[in-house]
Amino acid sequence: MPSYKLSLTMYTEKVRQVVSRAAQEHAFALGWKWRGSGEKEAQEMTAPYVYFGSDGYLMYGTDSRCYSIDNNHEITAEGFLNLTKESLLQKTLDLCPFCGKGVAEIFPAEDASNQFHVVCNFKKGGCGASSGYASSLEGAVDKWNTRKGTEEDSSVF
Numbered sequence: 244m245p246s247y248k249l250s251l252t253m254y255t256e257k258v259r260q261v262v263s264r265a266a267q268e269h270a271f272a273l274g275w276k277w278r279g280s281g282e283k284e285a286q287e288m289t290a291p292y293v294y295f296g297s298d299g300y301l302m303y304g305t306d307s308r309c310y311s312i313d314n315n316h317e318i319t320a321e322g323f324l325n326l327t328k329e330s331l332l333q334k335t336l337d338l339c340p341f342c343g344k345g346v347a348e349i350f351p352a353e354d355a356s357n358q359f360h361v362v363c364n365f366k367k368g369g370c371g372a373s374s375g376y377a378s379s380l381e382g383a384v385d386k387w388n389t390r391k392g393t394e395e396d397s398s399v400f
């Protein structure tokens with residue numbers, strides 16, 4: 244998953260705890276957990292910085308120096324709370340193995356069968372190659388990221 248860092252320094256004590264808890268609970272729903280304990284319980288809510296690692300682990304920071312040298316993507320609390328699982332997974336999609344463009348997107352199956360596939364979006368200049376269907380968002384992403392451009396593509400539109 245992508246990584247993010249969140250500064251809570253603009254919030255005062257009680258508000259910070261509320262915002263931190265909300266961001267952490269959203270992170271748990273998206274698949275992050277605390278490094279070390281592996282817990283999905285809000286903690287360290289007075290810490291001024293929270294990190295959401297690409298390895299799926301949450302960390303907290305107390306020092307602005309750590310925050311400034313870290314190259315994770317900075318995000319606002321509002322931006323983080325608006326992240327969806329789909330938008331996170333979207334960022335993990337590889338370039339199209341057929342045309343090399345980065346316009347692939349996750350789509351639900353058109354027959355509403357609760358399946359998903361990744362398609363190189365021709366409306367955005369892509370070639371229409373598809374990953375094949377999977378029963379989860381993650382499964383579709385896996386299928387897409389392991390496709391080889393040398394495979395015969397029976398699903399090009």
Ligand SMILES: [Zn+2]
Nearest residue numbers: 339342363370
């Ligand atoms: Zn393509």
